Amino acid sequence: xxxxxxxxxxxxxxxxxxxxxxxxxxxxxxxxxxxxxxxxxxxxxxxxxxxxxxxxxxxxxxxxxxxxxxxxxxxxxxxxxxxxxxxxxxxxxxxxxxxxxxxxxxxxxxxxxxxxxxxxxxxxxxxxxxxxxxxxxxxxxxxxxxxxxxxxxxxxxxxxxxxxxxxxxxxxxxxxxxxxxxxxxxxxxxxxxxxxxxxxxxxxxxxxxxxxxxxxxxxxxxxxxxxxxxxxxxxxxxxxxxxxxxxxxxxxxxxxxxxxxxxxxxxxxxx
Amino acid sequence: xxxxxxxxxxxxxxxxxxxxxxxxxxxxxxxxxxxxxxxxxxxxxxxxxxxxxxxxxxxxxxxxxxxxxxxxxxxxxxxxxxxxxxxxxxxxxxxxxxxxxxxxxxxxxxxxxxxxxxxxxxxxxxxxxxxxxxxxxxxxxxxxxxxxxxxxxxxxxxxxxxxxxxxxxxxxxxxxxxxxxxxxxxxxxxxxxxxxxxxxxxxxxxxxxxxxxxxxxxxxxxxxxxxxxxxxxxxxxxxxxxxxxx
Numbered sequence: 001x002x003x004x005x006x007x008x009x010x011x012x013x014x015x016x017x018x019x020x021x022x023x024x025x026x027x028x029x030x031x032x033x034x035x036x037x038x039x040x041x042x043x044x045x046x047x048x049x050x051x052x053x054x055x056x057x058x059x060x061x062x063x064x065x066x067x068x069x070x071x072x073x074x075x076x077x078x079x080x081x082x083x084x085x086x087x088x089x090x091x092x093x094x095x096x097x098x099x100x101x102x103x104x105x106x107x108x109x110x111x112x113x114x115x116x117x118x119x120x121x122x123x124x125x126x127x128x129x130x131x132x133x134x135x136x137x138x139x140x141x142x143x144x145x146x147x148x149x150x151x152x153x154x155x156x157x158x159x160x161x162x163x164x165x166x167x168x169x170x171x172x173x174x175x176x177x178x179x180x181x182x183x184x185x186x187x188x189x190x191x192x193x194x195x196x197x198x199x200x201x202x203x204x205x206x207x208x209x210x211x212x213x214x215x216x217x218x219x220x221x222x223x224x225x226x227x228x229x230x231x232x233x234x235x236x237x238x239x240x241x242x243x244x245x246x247x248x249x250x251x252x253x254x255x256x257x258x259x260x261x262x263x264x265x266x267x268x269x270x271x
Numbered sequence: 272x273x274x275x276x277x278x279x280x281x282x283x284x285x286x287x288x289x290x291x292x293x294x295x296x297x298x299x300x301x302x303x304x305x306x307x308x309x310x311x312x313x314x315x316x317x318x319x320x321x322x323x324x325x326x327x328x329x330x331x332x333x334x335x336x337x338x339x340x341x342x343x344x345x346x347x348x349x350x351x352x353x354x355x356x357x358x359x360x361x362x363x364x365x366x367x368x369x370x371x372x373x374x375x376x377x378x379x380x381x382x383x384x385x386x387x388x389x390x391x392x393x394x395x396x397x398x399x400x401x402x403x404x405x406x407x408x409x410x411x412x413x414x415x416x417x418x419x420x421x422x423x424x425x426x427x428x429x430x431x432x433x434x435x436x437x438x439x440x441x442x443x444x445x446x447x448x449x450x451x452x453x454x455x456x457x458x459x460x461x462x463x464x465x466x467x468x469x470x471x472x473x474x475x476x477x478x479x480x481x482x483x484x485x486x487x488x489x490x491x492x493x494x495x496x497x498x499x500x501x502x503x504x505x506x507x508x509x510x511x512x513x514x515x516x517x
Contacts, residue, residue, distance in 0.1 A: 095416040
Protein backbone atom coordinates (compact mmCIF):
# COMPACT_ATOMS: atom_id res chain seq x y z
CA UNK A 1 0.00 0.00 0.00
CA UNK A 2 1.47 3.38 -0.99
CA UNK A 3 2.22 5.86 1.76
CA UNK A 4 -0.41 8.59 1.85
CA UNK A 5 1.60 10.80 4.18
CA UNK A 6 4.18 12.56 2.03
CA UNK A 7 3.10 15.81 0.33
CA UNK A 8 3.90 14.79 -3.24
CA UNK A 9 1.95 11.58 -2.89
CA UNK A 10 -1.31 13.36 -2.00
CA UNK A 11 -4.13 12.89 -4.44
CA UNK A 12 -7.02 13.74 -2.16
CA UNK A 13 -6.78 14.03 1.63
CA UNK A 14 -10.10 14.09 3.48
CA UNK A 15 -9.88 14.85 7.21
CA UNK A 16 -12.73 14.47 9.71
CA UNK A 17 -15.42 15.67 7.31
CA UNK A 18 -18.95 15.77 8.68
CA UNK A 19 -21.84 17.01 6.56
CA UNK A 20 -25.41 17.73 7.59
CA UNK A 21 -28.36 19.04 5.69
CA UNK A 22 -31.92 19.97 6.56
CA UNK A 23 -34.53 18.80 4.06
CA UNK A 24 -37.56 21.05 3.69
CA UNK A 25 -40.03 20.32 6.50
CA UNK A 26 -37.76 17.68 7.99
CA UNK A 27 -35.33 17.02 10.77
CA UNK A 28 -31.64 17.58 10.15
CA UNK A 29 -29.88 14.64 8.50
CA UNK A 30 -26.26 13.73 9.03
CA UNK A 31 -25.22 12.67 5.55
CA UNK A 32 -21.54 12.10 6.34
CA UNK A 33 -20.08 11.45 9.78
CA UNK A 34 -16.43 12.14 10.51
CA UNK A 35 -14.97 10.85 7.26
CA UNK A 36 -11.20 10.63 6.95
CA UNK A 37 -9.75 9.21 3.76
CA UNK A 38 -6.44 9.53 2.00
CA UNK A 39 -6.27 8.78 -1.71
CA UNK A 40 -2.69 8.67 -2.99
CA UNK A 41 -1.78 10.42 -6.20
CA UNK A 42 -2.36 8.39 -9.38
CA UNK A 43 -4.64 5.98 -7.59
CA UNK A 44 -8.04 4.85 -8.82
CA UNK A 45 -10.27 4.94 -5.77
CA UNK A 46 -13.87 3.73 -5.69
CA UNK A 47 -16.48 5.00 -3.23
CA UNK A 48 -18.91 2.11 -2.94
CA UNK A 49 -22.10 1.95 -0.95
CA UNK A 50 -25.87 1.66 -0.92
CA UNK A 51 -27.93 4.55 -2.22
CA UNK A 52 -28.30 7.28 0.36
CA UNK A 53 -24.91 6.62 1.94
CA UNK A 54 -23.64 10.05 0.95
CA UNK A 55 -21.02 8.89 -1.56
CA UNK A 56 -22.10 11.45 -4.15
CA UNK A 57 -22.21 14.14 -1.46
CA UNK A 58 -18.62 13.29 -0.58
CA UNK A 59 -17.66 13.56 -4.25
CA UNK A 60 -19.38 16.97 -4.57
CA UNK A 61 -17.50 18.14 -1.47
CA UNK A 62 -14.21 17.12 -3.11
CA UNK A 63 -15.35 18.91 -6.26
CA UNK A 64 -16.03 22.04 -4.21
CA UNK A 65 -19.60 22.24 -5.48
CA UNK A 66 -21.02 22.22 -1.96
CA UNK A 67 -19.12 23.89 0.89
CA UNK A 68 -17.33 21.81 3.50
CA UNK A 69 -19.04 22.36 6.85
CA UNK A 70 -16.75 20.47 9.20
CA UNK A 71 -13.27 19.10 8.66
CA UNK A 72 -11.20 19.78 5.57
CA UNK A 73 -10.34 18.40 2.15
CA UNK A 74 -6.94 18.95 0.56
CA UNK A 75 -5.42 18.19 -2.80
CA UNK A 76 -1.91 18.87 -4.09
CA UNK A 77 -3.23 22.35 -4.99
CA UNK A 78 -4.17 23.05 -1.37
CA UNK A 79 -7.38 23.34 0.62
CA UNK A 80 -10.58 22.82 -1.37
CA UNK A 81 -12.63 26.04 -1.20
CA UNK A 82 -14.67 25.77 -4.39
CA UNK A 83 -14.64 24.20 -7.83
CA UNK A 84 -11.32 24.22 -9.63
CA UNK A 85 -9.99 23.10 -13.00
CA UNK A 86 -7.50 20.70 -11.37
CA UNK A 87 -10.54 18.63 -10.37
CA UNK A 88 -12.54 17.55 -13.42
CA UNK A 89 -15.91 15.86 -13.02
CA UNK A 90 -18.05 13.45 -15.02
CA UNK A 91 -21.68 13.15 -13.96
CA UNK A 92 -24.09 10.23 -14.30
CA UNK A 93 -26.33 12.22 -16.62
CA UNK A 94 -23.41 13.55 -18.64
CA UNK A 95 -24.05 17.28 -18.03
CA UNK A 96 -23.06 18.14 -21.59
CA UNK A 97 -24.25 21.55 -22.75
CA UNK A 98 -27.14 20.43 -24.99
CA UNK A 99 -27.02 23.61 -27.09
CA UNK A 100 -23.43 22.95 -28.11
CA UNK A 101 -22.15 20.30 -30.49
CA UNK A 102 -19.75 17.62 -29.27
CA UNK A 103 -16.77 19.60 -30.49
CA UNK A 104 -18.11 22.91 -29.16
CA UNK A 105 -18.53 21.27 -25.74
CA UNK A 106 -14.88 20.21 -25.70
CA UNK A 107 -13.74 23.56 -27.10
CA UNK A 108 -15.69 25.38 -24.39
CA UNK A 109 -13.80 23.46 -21.71
CA UNK A 110 -10.49 24.26 -23.41
CA UNK A 111 -11.39 27.95 -23.74
CA UNK A 112 -11.90 28.15 -19.96
CA UNK A 113 -8.25 27.20 -19.64
CA UNK A 114 -7.18 29.84 -22.13
CA UNK A 115 -6.72 27.48 -25.06
CA UNK A 116 -8.22 28.76 -28.33
CA UNK A 117 -7.64 28.64 -32.06
CA UNK A 118 -6.10 25.85 -34.05
CA UNK A 119 -4.17 24.49 -31.06
CA UNK A 120 -7.43 24.05 -29.11
CA UNK A 121 -9.03 22.59 -32.22
CA UNK A 122 -6.35 19.92 -32.55
CA UNK A 123 -6.50 19.11 -28.87
CA UNK A 124 -10.30 18.79 -28.97
CA UNK A 125 -10.05 16.50 -31.98
CA UNK A 126 -7.44 14.36 -30.23
CA UNK A 127 -9.74 13.65 -27.28
CA UNK A 128 -12.79 13.17 -29.49
CA UNK A 129 -10.82 10.57 -31.47
CA UNK A 130 -9.63 8.98 -28.24
CA UNK A 131 -13.19 8.28 -27.06
CA UNK A 132 -14.15 7.00 -30.55
CA UNK A 133 -16.47 9.86 -31.48
CA UNK A 134 -14.70 10.68 -34.74
CA UNK A 135 -17.36 11.75 -37.22
CA UNK A 136 -19.75 13.02 -34.52
CA UNK A 137 -17.98 16.32 -33.83
CA UNK A 138 -20.88 18.31 -35.25
CA UNK A 139 -23.64 16.34 -33.52
CA UNK A 140 -25.71 17.79 -30.69
CA UNK A 141 -25.94 15.67 -27.52
CA UNK A 142 -29.64 14.98 -28.12
CA UNK A 143 -28.68 13.23 -31.37
CA UNK A 144 -26.35 10.78 -29.60
CA UNK A 145 -26.95 7.61 -27.57
CA UNK A 146 -26.32 7.66 -23.83
CA UNK A 147 -22.99 5.90 -24.22
CA UNK A 148 -21.85 8.37 -26.86
CA UNK A 149 -22.93 11.31 -24.71
CA UNK A 150 -20.90 9.94 -21.82
CA UNK A 151 -17.88 9.50 -24.10
CA UNK A 152 -18.24 13.14 -25.13
CA UNK A 153 -18.47 14.19 -21.48
CA UNK A 154 -15.33 12.19 -20.67
CA UNK A 155 -13.49 13.74 -23.63
CA UNK A 156 -14.54 17.21 -22.46
CA UNK A 157 -13.27 16.58 -18.95
CA UNK A 158 -10.01 14.92 -20.03
CA UNK A 159 -9.26 17.70 -22.54
CA UNK A 160 -8.68 20.16 -19.70
CA UNK A 161 -6.11 17.76 -18.23
CA UNK A 162 -7.28 17.80 -14.59
CA UNK A 163 -5.00 16.23 -11.94
CA UNK A 164 -7.99 14.57 -10.36
CA UNK A 165 -10.90 12.96 -12.14
CA UNK A 166 -14.15 12.83 -10.14
CA UNK A 167 -16.72 10.41 -11.54
CA UNK A 168 -20.27 10.24 -10.17
CA UNK A 169 -21.73 6.88 -11.24
CA UNK A 170 -20.70 7.75 -14.78
CA UNK A 171 -21.96 4.50 -16.29
CA UNK A 172 -25.07 4.17 -14.12
CA UNK A 173 -27.42 5.41 -16.84
CA UNK A 174 -26.05 3.10 -19.55
CA UNK A 175 -27.21 -0.32 -20.66
CA UNK A 176 -25.20 -3.36 -19.52
CA UNK A 177 -23.22 -3.90 -22.74
CA UNK A 178 -22.33 -0.25 -23.16
CA UNK A 179 -21.34 -0.04 -19.50
CA UNK A 180 -18.96 -2.99 -19.89
CA UNK A 181 -17.30 -1.43 -22.94
CA UNK A 182 -17.05 1.97 -21.24
CA UNK A 183 -15.42 0.35 -18.20
CA UNK A 184 -12.78 -1.28 -20.38
CA UNK A 185 -12.14 1.96 -22.21
CA UNK A 186 -11.93 3.99 -19.02
CA UNK A 187 -9.40 1.53 -17.66
CA UNK A 188 -7.34 1.91 -20.83
CA UNK A 189 -7.46 5.71 -20.58
CA UNK A 190 -6.56 5.58 -16.89
CA UNK A 191 -3.60 3.25 -17.47
CA UNK A 192 -2.28 5.67 -20.08
CA UNK A 193 -2.84 8.83 -18.02
CA UNK A 194 -2.58 7.58 -14.40
CA UNK A 195 -4.71 10.38 -13.08
CA UNK A 196 -6.01 10.31 -9.55
CA UNK A 197 -9.59 9.06 -9.90
CA UNK A 198 -12.40 9.14 -7.35
CA UNK A 199 -15.16 6.96 -8.73
CA UNK A 200 -18.60 6.74 -7.11
CA UNK A 201 -20.58 3.57 -7.80
CA UNK A 202 -23.00 1.13 -6.23
CA UNK A 203 -21.89 -1.63 -8.62
CA UNK A 204 -19.55 -3.95 -6.70
CA UNK A 205 -18.02 -5.69 -9.74
CA UNK A 206 -17.41 -2.33 -11.38
CA UNK A 207 -15.53 -1.09 -8.31
CA UNK A 208 -13.40 -4.24 -8.02
CA UNK A 209 -12.69 -4.24 -11.75
CA UNK A 210 -11.62 -0.59 -11.98
CA UNK A 211 -10.15 0.45 -8.66
CA UNK A 212 -6.82 0.25 -6.82
CA UNK A 213 -8.66 0.72 -3.58
CA UNK A 214 -12.29 0.72 -2.51
CA UNK A 215 -13.99 2.49 0.39
CA UNK A 216 -17.12 0.64 1.42
CA UNK A 217 -19.48 3.21 2.91
CA UNK A 218 -22.22 2.65 5.46
CA UNK A 219 -25.69 4.08 5.12
CA UNK A 220 -26.87 7.19 6.92
CA UNK A 221 -24.93 8.62 8.52
CA UNK A 222 -22.33 7.87 5.86
CA UNK A 223 -19.11 6.47 7.24
CA UNK A 224 -16.24 4.61 5.69
CA UNK A 225 -16.81 1.09 6.92
CA UNK A 226 -13.83 -0.58 5.39
CA UNK A 227 -11.07 0.09 2.90
CA UNK A 228 -10.03 -2.67 0.53
CA UNK A 229 -6.95 -2.68 -1.69
CA UNK A 230 -7.19 -4.53 -5.00
CA UNK A 231 -4.99 -4.77 -8.08
CA UNK A 232 -7.16 -6.29 -10.79
CA UNK A 233 -6.99 -3.06 -12.79
CA UNK A 234 -3.28 -3.60 -13.38
CA UNK A 235 -3.53 -7.18 -14.65
CA UNK A 236 -3.65 -7.34 -18.37
CA UNK A 237 -6.03 -10.28 -18.35
CA UNK A 238 -8.95 -10.23 -20.77
CA UNK A 239 -10.62 -13.03 -18.78
CA UNK A 240 -10.32 -11.19 -15.48
CA UNK A 241 -14.06 -11.27 -14.81
CA UNK A 242 -13.92 -15.10 -14.67
CA UNK A 243 -10.71 -15.17 -12.62
CA UNK A 244 -11.59 -17.01 -9.34
CA UNK A 245 -9.65 -14.50 -7.29
CA UNK A 246 -11.64 -11.66 -8.89
CA UNK A 247 -14.92 -13.49 -8.34
CA UNK A 248 -14.03 -14.14 -4.68
CA UNK A 249 -13.12 -10.50 -4.11
CA UNK A 250 -16.39 -9.32 -5.65
CA UNK A 251 -18.24 -11.77 -3.38
CA UNK A 252 -16.31 -10.59 -0.32
CA UNK A 253 -16.96 -6.89 -1.04
CA UNK A 254 -20.58 -7.65 -1.83
CA UNK A 255 -21.00 -9.22 1.63
CA UNK A 256 -19.74 -6.00 3.17
CA UNK A 257 -22.11 -3.90 1.10
CA UNK A 258 -25.02 -6.23 1.79
CA UNK A 259 -24.45 -5.84 5.52
CA UNK A 260 -24.88 -2.09 5.01
CA UNK A 261 -27.99 -2.49 2.90
CA UNK A 262 -29.49 -4.78 5.56
CA UNK A 263 -28.56 -2.30 8.26
CA UNK A 264 -30.37 0.44 6.34
CA UNK A 265 -33.47 -1.73 6.01
CA UNK A 266 -33.39 -2.55 9.72
CA UNK A 267 -33.00 1.15 10.46
CA UNK A 268 -36.02 1.98 8.33
CA UNK A 269 -38.06 -0.78 9.94
CA UNK A 270 -37.16 0.54 13.40
CA UNK A 271 -38.02 4.10 12.44
CA UNK B 272 -49.66 18.79 -48.90
CA UNK B 273 -48.77 20.44 -45.59
CA UNK B 274 -49.14 23.90 -47.07
CA UNK B 275 -52.46 22.94 -48.66
CA UNK B 276 -53.79 21.54 -45.38
CA UNK B 277 -52.96 24.84 -43.68
CA UNK B 278 -54.50 27.06 -46.33
CA UNK B 279 -57.62 25.00 -46.94
CA UNK B 280 -59.45 25.91 -43.68
CA UNK B 281 -58.74 29.62 -44.31
CA UNK B 282 -60.09 29.34 -47.86
CA UNK B 283 -63.19 27.57 -46.59
CA UNK B 284 -63.90 30.32 -44.06
CA UNK B 285 -63.43 33.02 -46.73
CA UNK B 286 -65.72 31.15 -49.10
CA UNK B 287 -68.35 30.75 -46.40
CA UNK B 288 -67.98 34.45 -45.51
CA UNK B 289 -68.36 35.60 -49.11
CA UNK B 290 -71.16 33.17 -49.92
CA UNK B 291 -73.29 33.79 -46.82
CA UNK B 292 -73.13 37.56 -47.22
CA UNK B 293 -73.73 37.50 -50.99
CA UNK B 294 -76.65 35.10 -50.64
CA UNK B 295 -78.18 37.23 -47.89
CA UNK B 296 -77.90 34.73 -45.01
CA UNK B 297 -75.99 37.39 -43.10
CA UNK B 298 -76.85 41.07 -43.19
CA UNK B 299 -74.32 43.16 -45.08
CA UNK B 300 -74.51 45.77 -42.35
CA UNK B 301 -73.24 43.21 -39.84
CA UNK B 302 -70.65 41.65 -42.13
CA UNK B 303 -69.64 43.08 -45.50
CA UNK B 304 -68.61 40.47 -48.10
CA UNK B 305 -64.93 39.61 -48.19
CA UNK B 306 -64.44 41.06 -51.66
CA UNK B 307 -65.96 44.37 -50.53
CA UNK B 308 -63.59 44.39 -47.55
CA UNK B 309 -60.68 43.83 -49.94
CA UNK B 310 -61.81 46.78 -52.05
CA UNK B 311 -61.91 48.93 -48.93
CA UNK B 312 -58.44 47.69 -48.04
CA UNK B 313 -57.18 48.74 -51.46
CA UNK B 314 -58.65 52.19 -50.79
CA UNK B 315 -56.90 52.47 -47.42
CA UNK B 316 -53.62 51.46 -49.01
CA UNK B 317 -54.11 53.89 -51.90
CA UNK B 318 -54.87 56.94 -49.76
CA UNK B 319 -51.91 56.14 -47.48
CA UNK B 320 -53.97 56.12 -44.27
CA UNK B 321 -53.23 52.46 -43.49
CA UNK B 322 -49.50 52.94 -43.77
CA UNK B 323 -49.54 56.22 -41.83
CA UNK B 324 -51.42 54.66 -38.91
CA UNK B 325 -49.39 51.44 -38.91
CA UNK B 326 -46.25 53.60 -38.81
CA UNK B 327 -47.62 55.06 -35.55
CA UNK B 328 -48.80 51.80 -33.93
CA UNK B 329 -45.93 49.48 -34.63
CA UNK B 330 -42.96 51.58 -33.43
CA UNK B 331 -44.55 52.60 -30.11
CA UNK B 332 -45.58 49.00 -29.45
CA UNK B 333 -42.13 47.71 -30.29
CA UNK B 334 -40.59 50.21 -27.87
CA UNK B 335 -42.73 48.84 -25.04
CA UNK B 336 -42.08 45.26 -26.10
CA UNK B 337 -38.30 45.72 -26.34
CA UNK B 338 -38.21 47.43 -22.94
CA UNK B 339 -40.20 44.52 -21.49
CA UNK B 340 -37.71 42.02 -22.94
CA UNK B 341 -34.72 43.77 -21.37
CA UNK B 342 -36.31 44.60 -18.01
CA UNK B 343 -38.16 41.27 -17.84
CA UNK B 344 -35.04 39.20 -18.41
CA UNK B 345 -33.16 41.23 -15.78
CA UNK B 346 -35.97 40.98 -13.21
CA UNK B 347 -36.59 37.27 -13.85
CA UNK B 348 -32.87 36.49 -13.79
CA UNK B 349 -32.41 38.54 -10.62
CA UNK B 350 -35.28 36.69 -8.95
CA UNK B 351 -33.80 33.33 -9.89
CA UNK B 352 -30.29 34.21 -8.71
CA UNK B 353 -30.90 36.24 -5.56
CA UNK B 354 -33.20 35.26 -2.73
CA UNK B 355 -33.38 38.79 -1.22
CA UNK B 356 -34.22 40.22 -4.63
CA UNK B 357 -36.90 37.58 -5.08
CA UNK B 358 -38.39 38.40 -1.66
CA UNK B 359 -38.51 42.06 -2.70
CA UNK B 360 -39.95 41.66 -6.19
CA UNK B 361 -42.15 38.58 -5.92
CA UNK B 362 -45.12 40.24 -4.12
CA UNK B 363 -45.24 42.92 -6.83
CA UNK B 364 -45.22 40.27 -9.54
CA UNK B 365 -47.97 38.32 -7.77
CA UNK B 366 -50.17 41.43 -7.49
CA UNK B 367 -49.54 42.59 -11.05
CA UNK B 368 -49.99 39.15 -12.64
CA UNK B 369 -53.79 38.69 -12.46
CA UNK B 370 -54.54 42.39 -13.10
CA UNK B 371 -56.03 42.94 -16.60
CA UNK B 372 -53.57 45.46 -17.99
CA UNK B 373 -56.26 47.15 -20.09
CA UNK B 374 -57.83 48.30 -16.81
CA UNK B 375 -54.85 50.62 -16.49
CA UNK B 376 -55.65 52.50 -19.72
CA UNK B 377 -57.54 55.43 -18.07
CA UNK B 378 -54.83 55.76 -15.44
CA UNK B 379 -52.06 55.77 -18.03
CA UNK B 380 -53.97 58.43 -19.95
CA UNK B 381 -53.88 60.67 -16.88
CA UNK B 382 -50.22 59.96 -16.24
CA UNK B 383 -48.76 59.95 -19.73
CA UNK B 384 -51.29 61.73 -21.92
CA UNK B 385 -52.70 60.91 -25.35
CA UNK B 386 -49.37 60.41 -27.12
CA UNK B 387 -47.08 57.45 -27.73
CA UNK B 388 -45.86 57.12 -24.15
CA UNK B 389 -49.11 55.86 -22.65
CA UNK B 390 -49.32 53.07 -25.27
CA UNK B 391 -45.67 52.10 -24.93
CA UNK B 392 -46.05 51.90 -21.15
CA UNK B 393 -49.16 49.75 -21.39
CA UNK B 394 -47.51 47.35 -23.86
CA UNK B 395 -44.44 47.30 -21.59
CA UNK B 396 -46.52 46.35 -18.54
CA UNK B 397 -48.44 43.68 -20.42
CA UNK B 398 -45.36 42.08 -21.98
CA UNK B 399 -43.26 42.33 -18.83
CA UNK B 400 -44.77 39.57 -16.71
CA UNK B 401 -44.66 36.70 -19.21
CA UNK B 402 -40.97 37.48 -19.75
CA UNK B 403 -40.24 37.82 -16.01
CA UNK B 404 -41.97 34.57 -15.11
CA UNK B 405 -40.55 32.51 -17.96
CA UNK B 406 -37.02 33.79 -17.30
CA UNK B 407 -37.38 33.13 -13.58
CA UNK B 408 -38.74 29.61 -14.08
CA UNK B 409 -36.25 28.87 -16.84
CA UNK B 410 -33.17 29.89 -14.89
CA UNK B 411 -34.37 28.48 -11.56
CA UNK B 412 -34.99 25.16 -13.32
CA UNK B 413 -31.52 24.77 -14.85
CA UNK B 414 -29.95 21.52 -13.71
CA UNK B 415 -27.20 22.50 -11.30
CA UNK B 416 -24.78 19.91 -12.69
CA UNK B 417 -24.53 22.07 -15.84
CA UNK B 418 -23.38 24.95 -13.65
CA UNK B 419 -21.04 22.70 -11.69
CA UNK B 420 -19.54 21.38 -14.92
CA UNK B 421 -18.76 24.87 -16.17
CA UNK B 422 -17.40 25.95 -12.78
CA UNK B 423 -15.13 22.91 -12.59
CA UNK B 424 -13.71 23.84 -16.00
CA UNK B 425 -12.74 27.20 -14.53
CA UNK B 426 -15.67 29.38 -15.68
CA UNK B 427 -16.38 32.33 -13.37
CA UNK B 428 -19.81 32.89 -11.84
CA UNK B 429 -20.48 35.74 -14.28
CA UNK B 430 -19.43 33.60 -17.22
CA UNK B 431 -21.76 30.84 -16.05
CA UNK B 432 -24.70 33.26 -16.31
CA UNK B 433 -24.09 33.97 -20.00
CA UNK B 434 -22.57 30.66 -21.03
CA UNK B 435 -24.84 28.25 -19.16
CA UNK B 436 -27.89 29.73 -17.44
CA UNK B 437 -29.26 31.83 -20.30
CA UNK B 438 -28.83 29.23 -23.06
CA UNK B 439 -30.15 26.46 -20.80
CA UNK B 440 -33.19 28.58 -19.92
CA UNK B 441 -33.70 29.84 -23.48
CA UNK B 442 -36.48 27.37 -24.46
CA UNK B 443 -38.62 28.62 -21.56
CA UNK B 444 -37.68 32.27 -22.06
CA UNK B 445 -38.67 32.07 -25.73
CA UNK B 446 -42.06 30.63 -24.75
CA UNK B 447 -42.60 33.67 -22.53
CA UNK B 448 -41.54 36.00 -25.34
CA UNK B 449 -44.07 34.39 -27.65
CA UNK B 450 -46.84 35.12 -25.13
CA UNK B 451 -45.52 38.67 -24.87
CA UNK B 452 -45.83 39.13 -28.64
CA UNK B 453 -49.51 38.21 -28.49
CA UNK B 454 -50.04 40.63 -25.57
CA UNK B 455 -48.27 43.34 -27.55
CA UNK B 456 -50.86 43.24 -30.33
CA UNK B 457 -53.72 42.92 -27.89
CA UNK B 458 -52.70 45.97 -25.88
CA UNK B 459 -51.65 47.95 -28.94
CA UNK B 460 -55.15 47.77 -30.35
CA UNK B 461 -57.08 48.11 -27.10
CA UNK B 462 -55.10 51.14 -25.93
CA UNK B 463 -55.56 52.87 -29.29
CA UNK B 464 -59.26 52.09 -29.28
CA UNK B 465 -59.66 53.94 -25.99
CA UNK B 466 -57.10 56.73 -26.06
CA UNK B 467 -55.56 57.75 -29.36
CA UNK B 468 -55.72 60.12 -32.26
CA UNK B 469 -53.97 57.73 -34.63
CA UNK B 470 -52.84 54.14 -34.96
CA UNK B 471 -54.46 50.94 -36.24
CA UNK B 472 -56.65 50.52 -33.15
CA UNK B 473 -57.81 54.10 -33.49
CA UNK B 474 -58.64 53.43 -37.16
CA UNK B 475 -60.81 50.47 -36.23
CA UNK B 476 -62.74 52.58 -33.74
CA UNK B 477 -63.03 55.67 -35.93
CA UNK B 478 -64.09 53.75 -39.05
CA UNK B 479 -66.65 51.85 -37.01
CA UNK B 480 -68.06 55.07 -35.59
CA UNK B 481 -68.41 56.44 -39.10
CA UNK B 482 -70.20 53.31 -40.23
CA UNK B 483 -67.42 52.48 -42.70
CA UNK B 484 -67.65 48.79 -41.87
CA UNK B 485 -65.82 47.35 -44.92
CA UNK B 486 -62.81 49.57 -44.12
CA UNK B 487 -63.05 48.70 -40.43
CA UNK B 488 -63.01 44.99 -41.27
CA UNK B 489 -60.06 45.63 -43.56
CA UNK B 490 -58.04 47.10 -40.68
CA UNK B 491 -59.06 44.22 -38.39
CA UNK B 492 -57.78 41.80 -41.04
CA UNK B 493 -54.53 43.74 -41.32
CA UNK B 494 -53.97 43.60 -37.55
CA UNK B 495 -54.70 39.84 -37.54
CA UNK B 496 -52.27 39.31 -40.41
CA UNK B 497 -49.58 41.33 -38.64
CA UNK B 498 -50.04 39.29 -35.46
CA UNK B 499 -49.99 36.03 -37.38
CA UNK B 500 -46.85 37.02 -39.31
CA UNK B 501 -45.07 38.14 -36.13
CA UNK B 502 -45.90 34.88 -34.35
CA UNK B 503 -44.99 32.69 -37.33
CA UNK B 504 -41.72 34.55 -37.83
CA UNK B 505 -40.87 34.28 -34.16
CA UNK B 506 -41.67 30.56 -34.14
CA UNK B 507 -39.38 30.02 -37.12
CA UNK B 508 -36.57 31.91 -35.40
CA UNK B 509 -37.10 29.96 -32.16
CA UNK B 510 -36.95 26.68 -34.04
CA UNK B 511 -33.63 27.76 -35.52
CA UNK B 512 -32.18 28.87 -32.18
CA UNK B 513 -33.38 25.69 -30.48
CA UNK B 514 -32.28 23.35 -33.27
CA UNK B 515 -30.10 21.54 -30.70
CA UNK B 516 -33.19 20.07 -29.14
CA UNK B 517 -34.27 16.65 -30.35
